[in-house]
Amino acid sequence: MGLGQTLLTILALVLMGRVVISTNTTTLDAGFTKDMAEYRISATSLGTSMLEQSSAMAFDEATVDSGTTNASSLTVAASFGADATESSEELYDDIDDYHNFTKIDSLEHSAIFKTTVSVTYVTVSGSDVVATTTRSFSKQVTVDITSDYLVDYSVTPAQPETLRFKQIFSYWFFR
Amino acid sequence: MGSQTILDLIASTMVFGSLLLMMLRINVTQSETIQMYQGDLLVQQNLVEVTRLLEYDFKKIGYCKDPTKIPDPSDAIRYADSLKIKFYTDFPTTDDPQGDGQLDSLTYYVGPASEASATPNPNDKLLYRVENDATPVGVNLGVTEFELKYYDTFRDQIASPVSNCGLIQYMQITIQVENLAAADSLLGTFASSEQAYQKAYWRQVRLVAKNLRNR
Numbered sequence: 001m002g003l004g005q006t007l008l009t010i011l012a013l014v015l016m017g018r019v020v021i022s023t024n025t026t027t028l029d030a031g032f033t034k035d036m037a038e039y040r041i042s043a044t045s046l047g048t049s050m051l052e053q054s055s056a057m058a059f060d061e062a063t064v065d066s067g068t069t070n071a072s073s074l075t076v077a078a079s080f081g082a083d084a085t086e087s088s089e090e091l092y093d094d095i096d097d098y099h100n101f102t103k104i105d106s107l108e109h110s111a112i113f114k115t116t117v118s119v120t121y122v123t124v125s126g127s128d129v130v131a132t133t134t135r136s137f138s139k140q141v142t143v144d145i146t147s148d149y150l151v152d153y154s155v156t157p158a159q160p161e162t163l164r165f166k167q168i169f170s171y172w173f174f175r
Numbered sequence: 176m177g178s179q180t181i182l183d184l185i186a187s188t189m190v191f192g193s194l195l196l197m198m199l200r201i202n203v204t205q206s207e208t209i210q211m212y213q214g215d216l217l218v219q220q221n222l223v224e225v226t227r228l229l230e231y232d233f234k235k236i237g238y239c240k241d242p243t244k245i246p247d248p249s250d251a252i253r254y255a256d257s258l259k260i261k262f263y264t265d266f267p268t269t270d271d272p273q274g275d276g277q278l279d280s281l282t283y284y285v286g287p288a289s290e291a292s293a294t295p296n297p298n299d300k301l302l303y304r305v306e307n308d309a310t311p312v313g314v315n316l317g318v319t320e321f322e323l324k325y326y327d328t329f330r331d332q333i334a335s336p337v338s339n340c341g342l343i344q345y346m347q348i349t350i351q352v353e354n355l356a357a358a359d360s361l362l363g364t365f366a367s368s369e370q371a372y373q374k375a376y377w378r379q380v381r382l383v384a385k386n387l388r389n390r
Contacts, residue, residue: 005183009190016194023201027208034212037219038375045226045377052382056345090330107376 042110043145047165059171077133111149137171222352241276249341256336259284320351
């Protein structure tokens with residue numbers, strides 16, 4: 001085999017190797033995308049579950065057993081969080097008890113997720129809904145879901161991804 | 176033809192053969208991978224569709240455009256066990272997306288796995304969504320697990336079947352969807368009864384129907 005033929009063979013092998021690596025990269029990228037979609041589905045179910053869970057609570061400690069028409073009787077924003085007697089989630093009775101609540105959870109065939117909840121009063125400012133410390137009849141629950149497996153590979157370098165779910169609960173009463 | 180030429184021919188044939196084998200192997204692996212990913216995508220889409228439908232319907236438990244038709248929300252759920260639920264609701268119509276003001280009943284349940292024996296996956300079941308007294312027609316979206324749990328206002332679980340449906344305040348829905356046919360060949364080799372079908376899992380903890388709380 002002459003030198004030219006040897007070089008051609010080496011070049012062919014290099015090209016082949018390049019194709020193999022490129023194919024592998026594409027396959028792995030597709031795999032990451034698929035896995036991310038699965039993790040996001042699981043994280044979404046946990047996020048919406050947390051919102052549902054908080055929606056089942058009373059609007060405020062002051063409305064657990066009775067109604068109120070006076071916003072000044074509601075819990076002050078600085079006191080959001082579990083009450084002294086509410087040592088576990090099962091004892092929570094109103095929405096703002098979930099403020100600063102964290103939970104490590106997992107689903108079958110999925111990753112371990114961390115759920116973090118924050119609660120704020122909100123009010124309308126212009127055309128925007130903004131957080132406020134002033135007591136009002138609307139509270140916004142924000143649920144953040146994070147996981148070591150939730151990573152945004154679309155940016156370089158890859159960054160941890162947080163799924164955020166928000167819902168505003170307003171106090172109303174009828175019937 | 177000299178011996179050197181013959182050696183060159185043999186060497187080049189071996190190199191060509193190696194490259195060809197590599198290409199074929201890559202092609203096969205790539206095809207399997209794409210098939211697996213597409214199967215997984217299908218499973219995820221099915222799961223999202225099922226949960227979207229369930230959430231929409233379950234959110235409207237006890238809803239009626241004409242509230243006088245269902246004065247007591249505790250009557251909204253007619254039957255409930257871990258695999259089946261029947262409740263009152265009001266279906267949207269083409270004329271009025273809020274419903275026609277007439278009470279409808281909606282039943283959800285899954286059939287036995289033997290009903291879907293035509294598919295390679297032995298675990299899939301038909302999911303039934305029956306409007307009023309319509310003839311039950313199941314759809315096979317690959318649901319292999321469909322479990323409902325019920326909780327009362329004190330967040331205590333109610334035993335199934337629920338004897339007093341008026342106690343139900345929250346529900347927990349667990350759904351697992353598997354691919355109907357495509358086994359996950361990349362996960363390993365399994366006996367036919369233990370094939371690893373691609374699956375996706377959803378657990379909606381504490382689904383709350385607003386109309387159930389209206390009492």
